[in-house]
Each structure stands twice: as structure tokens, then as C-alpha cells.
Amino acid sequence: MRNRNLWYWLFLAPALLALAVVVILPLAFGVYYSFTDWNGIRTPSFVGLEHYKALFAEKEFRDALWFTTKFTVVSVFLINFFGLSLALLVTQKMKTSHLLRTIFFMPNLIGGLILGFIWQFIFIKVFASIGELIGVEALQGWLSTPATGFWAMAILMSWQMAGYIMVIYISFLEGVPQELLEAAEIDGANSFQRFYHVTFPLVMPAFTVSLFLTLSNSFKLYDQNLSLTGGGPYNSTQMVAMEIFKTAFVENAMAFAQAKAVIFFLIVAAISLTQVYINKKREVEM
Amino acid sequence: MKRKKRGKLILEILGVILALIWLSPFYLMIVNSFKTKREMFEDTLKLPDVFTFDNYVVAFERLDFLKTFFNSLLITVLAVAVIIVFSSMAAYALSRRGGKTSGIIFMLFVAAMLIPFQSVMIPLVSIFGKLEMLNRGGLIFMYLGFGASLSIFLYHGTLSGIPKSLDEAATIDGANRFQIFWHIIFPMLKPVSVTVAILNIIWIWNDYLLPSLVINQQGMETIPLKMFFFFGEYTKQWHLALAGLTIAIIPVIIIYFFLQKQIIKGVSEGSVK
Numbered sequence: 001m002r003n004r005n006l007w008y009w010l011f012l013a014p015a016l017l018a019l020a021v022v023v024i025l026p027l028a029f030g031v032y033y034s035f036t037d038w039n040g041i042r043t044p045s046f047v048g049l050e051h052y053k054a055l056f057a058e059k060e061f062r063d064a065l066w067f068t069t070k071f072t073v074v075s076v077f078l079i080n081f082f083g084l085s086l087a088l089l090v091t092q093k094m095k096t097s098h099l100l101r102t103i104f105f106m107p108n109l110i111g112g113l114i115l116g117f118i119w120q121f122i123f124i125k126v127f128a129s130i131g132e133l134i135g136v137e138a139l140q141g142w143l144s145t146p147a148t149g150f151w152a153m154a155i156l157m158s159w160q161m162a163g164y165i166m167v168i169y170i171s172f173l174e175g176v177p178q179e180l181l182e183a184a185e186i187d188g189a190n191s192f193q194r195f196y197h198v199t200f201p202l203v204m205p206a207f208t209v210s211l212f213l214t215l216s217n218s219f220k221l222y223d224q225n226l227s228l229t230g231g232g233p234y235n236s237t238q239m240v241a242m243e244i245f246k247t248a249f250v251e252n253a254m255a256f257a258q259a260k261a262v263i264f265f266l267i268v269a270a271i272s273l274t275q276v277y278i279n280k281k282r283e284v285e286m
Numbered sequence: 287m288k289r290k291k292r293g294k295l296i297l298e299i300l301g302v303i304l305a306l307i308w309l310s311p312f313y314l315m316i317v318n319s320f321k322t323k324r325e326m327f328e329d330t331l332k333l334p335d336v337f338t339f340d341n342y343v344v345a346f347e348r349l350d351f352l353k354t355f356f357n358s359l360l361i362t363v364l365a366v367a368v369i370i371v372f373s374s375m376a377a378y379a380l381s382r383r384g385g386k387t388s389g390i391i392f393m394l395f396v397a398a399m400l401i402p403f404q405s406v407m408i409p410l411v412s413i414f415g416k417l418e419m420l421n422r423g424g425l426i427f428m429y430l431g432f433g434a435s436l437s438i439f440l441y442h443g444t445l446s447g448i449p450k451s452l453d454e455a456a457t458i459d460g461a462n463r464f465q466i467f468w469h470i471i472f473p474m475l476k477p478v479s480v481t482v483a484i485l486n487i488i489w490i491w492n493d494y495l496l497p498s499l500v501i502n503q504q505g506m507e508t509i510p511l512k513m514f515f516f517f518g519e520y521t522k523q524w525h526l527a528l529a530g531l532t533i534a535i536i537p538v539i540i541i542y543f544f545l546q547k548q549i550i551k552g553v554s555e556g557s558v559k
Contacts, residue, residue, distance in 0.1 A: 007463040011379035014372040015434040016391065022431025023398045026406035026413060033409060040412055086304070094298050096305075102546050103305045109538050109549070111492025113510045117517050117531055118315050121524060126314055129330040159308065167554045213557060220402050223494050227517070244404045245495075258408050265405035272400045 027265075034259040039252070051259035060235060061260060064243035071153060071239065072218040078158040079214045080207075083165025088195075090166070091173045101170070104163035112160070116227025119156045123148075123228075146236035149229050153237060156224055161217065165210045172206035173199065205282070212275035216268055240264055319528035326525050341529035348519075349512055349530055355537065358491060358508040361422065365429035366486045370479055373434050377441035378467055382453065392442065395435045403432070403495065411499050425500045429490055437482045440556065444478045445471075484552035491538070509534050 034051055036044035055061050090100045107115060123142040131139030142148045176199050184194045222241040225231065231238030231246075238246075244264060248257035318326055319341055321334040345351075376395075380388045414424050448471065456466045472479075494510040502511070513534055520527045542549060 008379045008383050011375040011463070011467075012391065014368075015376035015395075015430065015438065018372070018427055018431035019395060019398060019434055021413070022410065022428050023401060023406055024394075026409035027401060029409040029413070030406060089297065089301055089304070092294070092297055094294065094301065096298060096301055100301045100305050101550065102542075103308055105546075105550055105553075106308075106539075106542065108553070109488060109492075109542050110535050111494060111510050113492070113494045114513060114531055114534055117513070117527070118311050121318070121528060122311050122314060125318075125326070125330045125524060133331065159311070163308075164553070164557075167550055168557055171554045209557065216402075220404070222404070226494075227514075241402075241404050245407075248408050254408055254412075261405040261408065265402060268402045268405075269400045 030258050031262055033255050034262045036255055038255040038258070040254045044255070047255075051256050052263075054256065055260050055263065060238075061240075061243055061247075063235065064238050064240045067150070067237060068219060068221075068239045071150065071157075071221075072215060074150075075154050075157045075161075075218045076211065076214045078154060079161045079165055079218075080210055082158055082162035083210060084169050086162055086166040087169035087173055091170060101163075101166070104166055106163065107160040108164045112221075112223030113227045115156065115160055116224045119152070119159075120228055123152050143229055144233050146233065149233065149237040153225065153228060156228055157218060157221070160224070161214060165214060168210050168213070169203065169206050172203040176202045205279075208275060208278055208282070212271065216271050219271065220268060315528050316532055319525065319532045321525055323523065323525050341525045342533065345516075345526050345530035345533055348526075349516055349533065351533055353505070354507055354509055354512045357506055361425060361429075361497070361508055362487055362490045365426045365433070365490050366483055368426055368430050369433040369437050369486050370482055372430060373437035373482065374441050374472060374475055374479065375467065376434065377438045377445055378471060380438070381442050381445040382450065392438070395438050399435045399439075407495075407499065414500070420500050422501055422506065425497060428496060428500065429486075432496075433486050433489070436485065436556070440478050440482055441475060444475060448474060480548060481552040481555050484549055485556045488549075488553070 033044060035046060035048060037047050038044035086100075086104050090097045090104070094100075120143065127139045127142050131137065142152055180198055181194055184198050189197065220241055221239055222245070225237070225239045225242050229237040231242050240260070241264070244257050244260045247253050247260060251257075314330065317333060318330055320337040320339070322338060322340075325334055380392050410428070411420070414420050414428070417424075419427070452470060453466050456470055461469070492510060493508075494514065497508050497511055498514070501507070507515070513530065516530050517527055520530070
């Protein structure tokens with residue numbers, strides 16, 4: 001009997017050990033540290049809820065949380081709008097369909113850090129050149145005001161992720177039976193009616209997948225934030241992930257940063273659990 | 287019929303325009319990477335008078351590109367291999383033995399996907415620092431820890447569709463579990479392995495934050511790490527920065543050109559499940 005279990009644990013051990021040491025233990029330690037005055041070196045002693053009270057009173061964290069929320073709402077909307085539009089476009093029978101998919105998806109293969117640098121060039125130098133050419137002053141210094149910095153981030157994110165979301169919508173759109181659409185056409189439904197009454201209900205699950213994927217990706221964004229605006233000007237475009245990093249490794253307030261990280265975890269987990277709940281509910285209904 | 291044809295033509299044109307907009311950042315990056323500093327200063331929209339490769343020579347050297355590329359390759363290949371081997375084994379064990387224990391362990395792996403990196407980052411660095419594991423070996427182990435969840439999830443889904451009678455028949459023939467897995471089951475998992483490999487390669491190749499915390503030593507930098515320092519040094523010298531960025535993405539674009547179908551399929555499978 002022992003021997004029959006041995007293979008089981010041997011097969012499991014490496015992955016399970018890695019998960020425990022890399023994710024579960026740090027999470028447990030992190031939650032514990034967030035209630036202490038841990039600074040990475042000395043033995044921690046309890047401070048209770050002190051950090052949690054302080055972090056909601058801290059302007060930097062509140063600003064980051066607010067910016068992240070605004071950014072997430074806007075980019076979720078833009079990404080899904082463009083993603084679905086592109087998917088509808090490239091699923092038409094066109095000669096260029098395949099090539100277009102390849103092009104729209106391309107940004108997703110390149111790391112967010114590099115994409116942010118490329119767009120830094122576009123927003124700083126190219127926008128300035130275009131502004132000079134057409135005589136629009138507003139195109140100068142796009143990364144040096146909070147408002148344009150916000151839109152710069154939203155544009156970068158939409159450009160990158162629309163192609164990714166497009167791929168998800170395509171996989172559902174291609175699952176819509178052709179006979180159904182043809183039948184509707186014969187019955188006299190126009191293309192809008194066909195979309196609204198036939199395609200739309202069948203791709204509903206794609207909305208849930210895409211919505212939550214973009215929601216958590218936008219909320220957790222770090223690389224693009226770091227390389228495009230670096231949080232500037234004056235931390236006005238700093239997102240939560242970057243704020244946590246700075247608190248921990250620039251200001252060296254480890255326990256305080258960890259308390260912020262716990263809040264961050266709770267928000268992200270809540271987003272994902274809502275998705276799981278909605279999916280479960282729909283499965284029951286179907 | 288005629289109206290339909292015209293409608294299609296309008297869509298084709300719209301598609302091409304959108305594609306050009308999508309490609310324009312890359313186009314502007316490449317065109318400007320061939321300019322001199324002075325030309326860049328004058329105008330970023332026109333083509334360079336003379337295409338100069340000087341920027342590339344400098345950027346290639348400052349990025350120490352061959353070495354940096356090799357560093358990225360080494361980390362990515364080893365980490366992805368480790369993830370494929372150990373995730374498929376773990377998923378096999380979980381799906382074949384079943385029972386309450388397996389259910390709990392599987393849930394643990396799945397639940398770990400909810401945890402964002404920033405919420406474990408600080409203790410993680412501290413623990414690995416104390417174990418003196420802030421090196422490449424430690425980094426690969428971390429990639430297994432972060433990557434196992436999704437990979438096990440994907441393998442598990444396919445494994446439940448492979449009948450257990452296969453295993454049983456092999457057991458009667460005298461094969462042990464290792465032989466059964468590696469000779470019979472693993473080859474059948476090839477399509478999932480491709481998906482798992484693609485998803486993890488894209489992630490690890492482009493990852494910046496984790497390696498920046500773990501292997502921030504001279505000579506070990508991966509492409510994103512080196513790019514970060516390089517860019518910081520040359521912010522006022524766009525002609526060099528752009529040549530560096532172009533060099534960094536060329537390998538990815540070449541691979542994408544050859545494997546686009548598999549890559550897009552892998553990504554959509556990985557995110558829809």
C-alpha cells in the first residue's frame with residue numbers, strides 16, 4: 001500500500017514544493033508581517049492594525065488606488081470595444097483576414113516593458129512632430145501632464161490588448177453555426193439583427209472571459225506603467241503595483257508595503273472570485 | 287449582390303487602414319532608428335536622408351546583445367522545460383489517483399492563480415535571500431512555483447479525457463508508473479504541451495519584475511533587464527534607444543512569423559479554459 005502511494009507523492013513533490021515555497025509560504029508570511037513592524041532584518045513584533053489604518057490615510061496609496069480604478073474602468077471598456085470590433089471585422093470572409101489577425105495580435109508577444117518604451121518615443125517625439133506639422137499645441141509634452149499621461153496609458157493598453165481579446169472573441173465567433181446565420185438571413189434578418197439575435201447570445205461567455213481578463217490585467221499592470229510614464233509626473237500616473245514596489249524597495253518600509261500588498265491581493269481575488277461565481281451560475285442556467 | 291461586394295471592399299479597406307495604424311509604432315521605431323541624432327531632433331515623421339547602421343553597432347555592443355540574448359534563452363528554456371516536466375507529472379498523479387487529497391491539492395494549485403505577484407513579492411525575496419537562492423537556479427524554481435498552476439490546470443483537463451484502461455493495460459504488461467507516464471501518456475499530451483510551452487515562453491521571455499529582483503547582477507541580465515538600464519542611460523539619445531529596442535524585438539518577430547498559427551491558437555486555448 002505504501003508503495004502504491006509513493007509514486008503519487010514523487011510525481012507531485014516538485015510542483016507542490018515549488019508552489020509552497022514560492023507562493024503559499026510568502027503569502028502566509030506576508031499576511032503575518034503586515035501586522036508587525038518587520039523591516040526585513042530584525043525580529044518582527046506585533047503592531048496590530050496600525051499599517052492598515054495608516055495606508056488608507058496615506059495620500060500616495062489612495063491616489064494610486066483611485067488612478068488604478070479609473071484606468072481599469074476606461075481600459076476595460078476600450079479594450080473590449082476594440083477587441084470585439086476587430087474580431088467581427090476579421091471573421092468576415094476577406095482575403096486579408098488572416099494577415100490582419102496576425103498584425104493585431106503582434107503587440108502581445110512583446111513584453112510590456114519594451115512596448116512602454118516604444119510608446120514613450122511615440123508620445124514624446126512623434127506626437128510633438130505631428131503637433132508641429134498640423135499646428136496643434138496640445139500634442140506637445142504628452143507624458144508631462146496627469147490627464148494626457150492617463151490617456152497615454154489607456155492608448156498603449158488598448159493597442160496592446162485589443163488583439164489578445166480579439167483572439168478570444170474569434171474563438172467564440174467561429175463557434176457560431178453558419179447554418180443558423182444563413183437561416184436567419186433567409187428569414188429576412190438584416191446583418192444587425194443577425195448579430196443581435198443570433199451571434200450575440202452565443203458569444204456571451206466570451207464577454208465574461210474577456211471582461212475579467214482585462215479587468216485583472218489592467219488592475220495589476222506594472223511593466224507598462226514603469227516604462228511609459230514611470231508613475232510621473234509627480235506620481236500622478238502611479239498605479240497600485242508600482243506604489244507597493246516603491247514603498248517596499250525605495251522607501252524600505254517593508255511591513256507597510258506588505259499591508260498594501262494584502263489589500264491588493266484581496267481586491268484582485270475579489271475580482272476573480274466574482275468571475276468564478278458568474279461562470280458557475282451560467283453553467284447552472286444552461 | 288453588387289452592394290454586398292462593395293460592402294466587402296469597404297471592410298477590406300477599413301481593415302488595411304486599421305492594420306497600418308496598429309503597425310505604425312513599429313514603423314516609426316524602425317525608421318527613426320536609422321537616423322542620426324540631429325535628424326531625429328529635426329523631425330521624426332520623415333524618412334532618414336541616409337540610412338545609418340551606426341546606431342545599431344553601438345546599441346548591439348552596449349546591450350552586449352549576444353550574451354544578453356543567451357541569458358534570456360537559458361532562463362526561458364530551462365524554466366519552461368522544468369514547468370512542462372513537473373506540471374504534467376503532477377497533473378497525471380492528481381487525475382489518476384483522484385480522491386479527496388487530490389481534489390484539495392488541485393484546488394490549491396488553481397486558487398494560487400488568484401494571487402497577484404506583488405502580494406507575495408516582498409517575503410519571497412526575503413526568504414530566497416536567506417536561503418542564498420537569489421540566483422538563476424532560484425529564479426527557475428520560482429518560475430515553476432508561479433507557472434505550475436495554469437500548466438497543471440491545462441494538463442489536468444486533457445488527462446481526464448484519456449481512459450485509465452490504457453494505464454491498467456500497461457500495468458498488466460509489467461510497466462511501472464514512470465514508464466507508463468513517459469512512454470504512453472506524455473506523448474499523448476503533446477498538443478497541451480505545445481500550448482503550455484507557448485504560454486510560458488511568452489511570459490518568461492518578457493518578464494521584467496521577477497528577474498530584476500532575483501538576478502540583478504552584471505553579466506546575468508536578461509533582455510528586459512538590460513533594456514531597462516540601457517533605456518535609462520539613453521533617454522536623451524533616442525536614435526540609440528530605438529536601435530536597441532528594435533534589436534530586442536527582432537528575435538520575437540522572426541519566431542512569430544514562422545509560428546503565428548500555433549501561437550495564436552495556444553494563447554486562445556490558454557485563456558478560454
